[in-house]
Amino acid sequence: MQKAMSGELGSRRFLVRPPEPAPEMLLSLPSSSIYLGKTLLLHVPFFWNPKKLVNPHICICGITGSGKSYLIKSFITRARLIFGARALILDWAGEYSEWVRLAGGKVVSFGKDGLNLLDLGGSTAHARTRQVVESLEMLTDLQSFPKQRRLTEDAIEQAFLSMGLKLHQPMRRKKRQPTLEQVHAILKKNSSRDPEAAEAARRIRTLLLSSGKSFCSTTIGMNDLLSGLVCVDLHSLPTESLRSLAGLSILQFVKEKMRNEPYRPEGGVSLFVVVDEAWKIAADERSDVISIVREGRKYGFGIIVASQNPTDVHKSIFSNAGTTFLFRLTLSSEREYVRSSLTYSDYYEEISHGMGVGTALVHLEMAQPLRCPRNFILEKVDGEPLMRLARIRGGRMDVEIEKDELGRRLLSLGLSDRKSSEILSEFERSSFSLEAERFSSLLESAGATRASVLSFLRELGASEKDLLGVYSASRPGRHQGGEAMLRLKKNNLRKNKSKGGGERA
Numbered sequence: 001m002q003k004a005m006s007g008e009l010g011s012r013r014f015l016v017r018p019p020e021p022a023p024e025m026l027l028s029l030p031s032s033s034i035y036l037g038k039t040l041l042l043h044v045p046f047f048w049n050p051k052k053l054v055n056p057h058i059c060i061c062g063i064t065g066s067g068k069s070y071l072i073k074s075f076i077t078r079a080r081l082i083f084g085a086r087a088l089i090l091d092w093a094g095e096y097s098e099w100v101r102l103a104g105g106k107v108v109s110f111g112k113d114g115l116n117l118l119d120l121g122g123s124t125a126h127a128r129t130r131q132v133v134e135s136l137e138m139l140t141d142l143q144s145f146p147k148q149r150r151l152t153e154d155a156i157e158q159a160f161l162s163m164g165l166k167l168h169q170p171m172r173r174k175k176r177q178p179t180l181e182q183v184h185a186i187l188k189k190n191s192s193r194d195p196e197a198a199e200a201a202r203r204i205r206t207l208l209l210s211s212g213k214s215f216c217s218t219t220i221g222m223n224d225l226l227s228g229l230v231c232v233d234l235h236s237l238p239t240e241s242l243r244s245l246a247g248l249s250i251l252q253f254v255k256e257k258m259r260n261e262p263y264r265p266e267g268g269v270s271l272f273v274v275v276d277e278a279w280k281i282a283a284d285e286r287s288d289v290i291s292i293v294r295e296g297r298k299y300g301f302g303i304i305v306a307s308q309n310p311t312d313v314h315k316s317i318f319s320n321a322g323t324t325f326l327f328r329l330t331l332s333s334e335r336e337y338v339r340s341s342l343t344y345s346d347y348y349e350e351i352s353h354g355m356g357v358g359t360a361l362v363h364l365e366m367a368q369p370l371r372c373p374r375n376f377i378l379e380k381v382d383g384e385p386l387m388r389l390a391r392i393r394g395g396r397m398d399v400e401i402e403k404d405e406l407g408r409r410l411l412s413l414g415l416s417d418r419k420s421s422e423i424l425s426e427f428e429r430s431s432f433s434l435e436a437e438r439f440s441s442l443l444e445s446a447g448a449t450r451a452s453v454l455s456f457l458r459e460l461g462a463s464e465k466d467l468l469g470v471y472s473a474s475r476p477g478r479h480q481g482g483e484a485m486l487r488l489k490k491n492n493l494r495k496n497k498s499k500g501g502g503e504r505a
């Protein structure tokens with residue numbers, strides 16, 4: 001009572017704001033920002049707006065299955081629609097290629113396509129030499145062998161000079177550029193005099209042998225990489241080091257391109273570069289991931305770095321990224337690493353242990369400093385339904401259809417809602433791939449005729465030969481299937497002739 005009378009209680013704030021940013025930090029017009037979900041406590045919608053942030057870079061961490069790639073795919077889908085942004089995805093594990101194809105983008109497969117590491121791509125021979133040697137240092141133990149490092153550097157420069165290229169001038173007219181094969185030959189020539197040169201030559205040879213021709217000739221249209229939605233699928237390269245070398249080389253090219261872009265004082269983002277699970281290339285100070293984080297904003301380039309383990313992401317990325325999403329992290333050492341770069345309270349530390357899939361602690365660095373919390377929990381990333389391809393295989397037949405489209409087609413074959421979702425569940429249980437025989441028996445037991453199943457598979461692109469291979473084995477039912485198919489084919493032929501059309505393949 002005495003405290004109340006003295007006014008001491010009155011000066012205390014009983015109703016304090018929950019620890020969430022002010023709504024003006026979170027809300028923006030949907031036409032100029034990306035909606036990602038609601039805050040956990042006050043259910044305020046969060047619209048990601050690059051103009052309100054110090055920069056458009058995004059860092060994402062969380063254990064496997066916590067929702068990192070789902071966030072990236074949803075984010076990129078909306079960024080393309082809202083900002084008309086381009087996106088280049090460096091795909092280490094091959095987990096984006098199917099989605100990119102379905103989203104109408106382009107997939108470049110490293111291994112099938114290649115990139116000459118000594119391709120100048122707008123840079124000078126001297127700068128490219130340094131970049132290649134630095135990449136080799138980051139990915140191998142070359143740094144511990146200074147003489148080999150120097151010999152390799154000299155051999156690369158000699159290879160450039162031997163093609164008539166100047167070390168410090170960008171190439172004016174298109175000229176042939178050397179490859180690592182020439183660098184190997186130069187080191188090999190010197191190896192009889194110097195055992196260190198022999199060792200350096202051995203390194204390059206190992207690289208050439210393990211990568212096939214992937215690093216010797218450029219078949220990837222480098223300018224095409226920065227147009228629209230592009231995924232560079234690195235997973236067919238045989239080792240993590242080779243994948244990282246390819247990733248680093250592409251980033252070097254992106255950096256050169258970035259520096260030639262006009263300065264964008266108005267902010268906004270024209271290109272997102274996605275580096276998901278790039279544990280070797282986001283941890284090193286010399287990596288171009290860090291150059292893009294430092295310089296990207298002024299050219300409208302945003303980088304999205306994702307990792308299961310935050311200690312694989314260099315601290316300067318955490319402390320410089322405008323937005324950080326921390327999905328569930330189980331190890332306290334990892335949480336401590338993040339917390340030493342970002343400041344957040346024990347309250348968040350406690351909640352972040354038990355977050356479910358899609359829930360994230362978000363940290364924002366605003367362009368205009370505001371005196372209010374910069375962290376909040378995003379209840380669940382409210383993303384795009386992900387497209388999945390369902391595959392139907394058998395014999396030489398291998399056809400694909402997007403899952404939702406398959407659902408619609410099953411209904412149009414006359415199947416009930418329940419039967420068609422049972423068939424879709426069967427696809428889900430078998431990693432979205434079913435044998436054609438199993439698929440047709442499911443359809444037939446749901447009421448479809450064999451003829452309609454065959455016609456459906458034909459529409460997906462199965463040829464008569466494929467279908468015969470699947471259905472014309474010795475079982476009586478199969479014979480019937482083969483006959484039904486041939487009957488149907490004859491009918492089609494008749495129909496086509498009467499329309500004046502030819503036979504389908």
Ligand SMILES: Nc1ncnc2c1ncn2[C@@H]1O[C@H](COP(=O)(O)OP(=O)(O)OP(=O)(O)O)[C@@H](O)[C@H]1O
Pocket residue numbers: 062063064065066067068069070071308357358359380381382383386
């Ligand atoms: N916000 C969400 N809403 C609905 N489903 C989600 C959400 N986030 C993730 N998922 C689903 O959870 C699964 C795992 O998500 P995702 O692939 O994004 O995990 P990840 O963190 O990238 O894992 P990894 O590190 O192994 O690549 C996916 O099937 C995805 O569709």
Ligand SMILES: [Mg+2]
Pocket residue numbers: 068069070095276
């Ligand atoms: Mg992932």
